[in-house]
Amino acid sequence: MTKQPFDLLTTRRLNCATAALLLFSTCAALTSSLSVPVAAKSPVSPPQLLRSSLGSSASSSVRELIPAKYRKRYQKWKGEYLRTEAGRSQWERYVHDPHFIITVAISSEQGEGAIVDGFVWDEAGRLVAATITLGNKLDSGYPSSINYPITCSLAPGNLPPEVKGNILAATKLAHEFGHLNYISKMDGRRYQLQNRLMVRYNEMFYSNGHNTHDPRLLELAQQMGGTPVSIEQDRESWAEVGAILYLVERLPELNHHARLPRPIRQAIQTYYLTYPDRAQTAN
Numbered sequence: 001m002t003k004q005p006f007d008l009l010t011t012r013r014l015n016c017a018t019a020a021l022l023l024f025s026t027c028a029a030l031t032s033s034l035s036v037p038v039a040a041k042s043p044v045s046p047p048q049l050l051r052s053s054l055g056s057s058a059s060s061s062v063r064e065l066i067p068a069k070y071r072k073r074y075q076k077w078k079g080e081y082l083r084t085e086a087g088r089s090q091w092e093r094y095v096h097d098p099h100f101i102i103t104v105a106i107s108s109e110q111g112e113g114a115i116v117d118g119f120v121w122d123e124a125g126r127l128v129a130a131t132i133t134l135g136n137k138l139d140s141g142y143p144s145s146i147n148y149p150i151t152c153s154l155a156p157g158n159l160p161p162e163v164k165g166n167i168l169a170a171t172k173l174a175h176e177f178g179h180l181n182y183i184s185k186m187d188g189r190r191y192q193l194q195n196r197l198m199v200r201y202n203e204m205f206y207s208n209g210h211n212t213h214d215p216r217l218l219e220l221a222q223q224m225g226g227t228p229v230s231i232e233q234d235r236e237s238w239a240e241v242g243a244i245l246y247l248v249e250r251l252p253e254l255n256h257h258a259r260l261p262r263p264i265r266q267a268i269q270t271y272y273l274t275y276p277d278r279a280q281t282a283n
């Protein structure tokens with residue numbers, strides 16, 4: 001049965017109810033609506049460049065547009081992510097690719113969420129640029145479990161209080177790199193087609209009385225390989241692989257947790273039961 005957008009929204013509010021955040025749950029929707037093949041617009045004004053600790057060589061293709069007032073927290077979040085091999089390999093993969101330009105920014109507009117957009121593809125459909133924008137309150141707020149089962153599992157009480165903010169922020173950053181990985185493996189022409197057709201689908205859906213059996217909607221769903229809801233869920237669940245890779249390496253290192261905290265371990269186990277073919281991605 002096709003899940004309708006309204007139902008999904010309602011469900012989201014009911015999950016992780018103590019801290020469910022709609023801002024973060026708009027990650028994919030905004031990514032979709034803003035992912036057009038034009039140069040990225042910086043959400044930070046005026047832009048201030050910050051040299052990267054890992055990407056300061058001549059071959060670096062990272063632009064860090066971090067307002068001075070957010071630099072300290074940015075370095076903390078980024079440093080936390082780069083403590084792991086998973087984080088370092090992700091960072092270097094994009095920063096040292098001479099054919100890829102990655103921009104990282106912080107904006108109060110994103111609040112406790114984050115987004116990746118500003119995509120640019122070349123004529124062959126290869127992704128060549130993207131912008132990750134982190135919210136200025138990235139170290140707080142937990143998304144719903146529907147699209148973010150791993151990030152949601154970091155809910156209050158599941159991590160030592162002295163590190164939970166930084167780990168939460170780094171996990172959200174890892175999630176955005178997960179998006180990048182997924183999108184960079186796709187033919188950009190298909191990704192953009194999905195985005196265009198999802199907008200058309202939703203317009204029809206809201207104008208036809210929410211009838212998912214409308215032949216025009218069925219035709220659109222066939223063309224783009226799913227409904228807007230299922231495509232969004234697929235994109236988000238793939239992005240959660242980024243969070244898993246970071247957490248399974250980082251959490252066992254914490255002083256008081258030789259193993260992954262149980263709720264997080266269970267969330268990861270459930271993820272791989274749901275998507276068994278993705279287990280090799282973590283190796």
Ligand SMILES: [Zn+2]
Nearest residue numbers: 027028236239
């Ligand atoms: Zn996302």
